[in-house]
Amino acid sequence: MKTTSSAATRVPFWLRWLVPAVLVLAWLAIAGVGGPTFGRLSEVSSNDQASFLPAGAEATEAADWQAKFRDSKEIPAVIVVESDSAFTPAQLRETAALKGKLEAxxxxxxxxxxxxxxDAKAVQFVVPIASSAEVKTVVKELRNEVRASAPAGMQTFVTGPAGLTADLVSAFAGIDGILLLVALGAVFLILLIVYRSLLLPVMVLFTSVFALCAAILLVFGMAKA
Structure with missing residues (x-):
């Protein structure tokens, strides 16, 4: 009878613990570095319409020509002070004083x-906002200032590209977090029904999140290069 010693084929005890420990630590390290990278994707991405078109498309060429005629990357906010009747000279002087407050x-x-x-029933200002500024915060300050400084009984509006951007940011604020929580809840419920265990769905979700962090880290590095 030919026998094989189990001791000769058994993996050493220390190796059976070392390899999983190293893999887990490496996985945690990748997730720890890749997680914060989510917020930096905007540094290497572009969301303007021309970015999704071929380089030879007419819209792309038009966007390139528009950039040649712009000497600044500032975002304009258009401010309108409106009245139901024509402005009186005193109201015009009061509205003109608003320019200094906006520049301040x-x-x-x-x-x-x-x-x-x-028809002298409205007055317009154009306030350029620096591209490095927080548009939402600046537009909020402009709206507060215009509302407080405009003559009594006047309607005030802060619009233009800056106003539109601020409104979009406010409208979609927090929606990413809500969508993520809803998706995680739905997937967790499905996994709970499938595995009939509390631990396994958690492990699967953690693994998926860590894999996403690793993928984001890889995408960021490739895009930056």
């Missing part, structure tokens, strides 16, 4: 205005 906010370069409308 130091949102960007020189404020343009006041520009009266043809």
């Amino acid at each position: 906010l130091q949102a960007g370069s020189t404020v343009i205005g006041p520009i009266p409308s043809e």
Whole structure:
């Protein structure tokens, strides 16, 4: 009878613990570095419309030509002060004083205005906002200042590209977190029904999240290169 010693084929005890421990630590390290990278994807990505078109597309060429005629990357906020009747000279002077208050906010370069409308029922200002500024915060400050400084009975509006951007950011604020929680809850419920265990669904979800962190880290490195 031929026998084989089990001791000769058995993996050493220390190796059976060392390899999983090293893999777990490496997995945690990758997730720890890749997780914060989620917030840095905007550094290496572009969401303008021309980015999704071929380089030879007419829209791409038009965007390139538009960039040649822009000497600044500031985002304009258009401010309108409106009345139901024509502005009186006193109201025009009071509205013109708003220019200095807007420039005091130091949102960007020189404020343009006041520009009266043809029927003298509205006055417009253009406030350039620096591209490095927090548009949502600056627009909020502009709206508060305009509302407080405009003549009594006037309607005030802060719109334009900056106003639109601020409104979009406010409208979609927190939606990513809600969608993520809903998705995790739905997947956890399905896994709970399938595995009929509390531990296994948690392990599967953690593994998926860690894999996503590793993928984001890889994507960020490749995009940056």
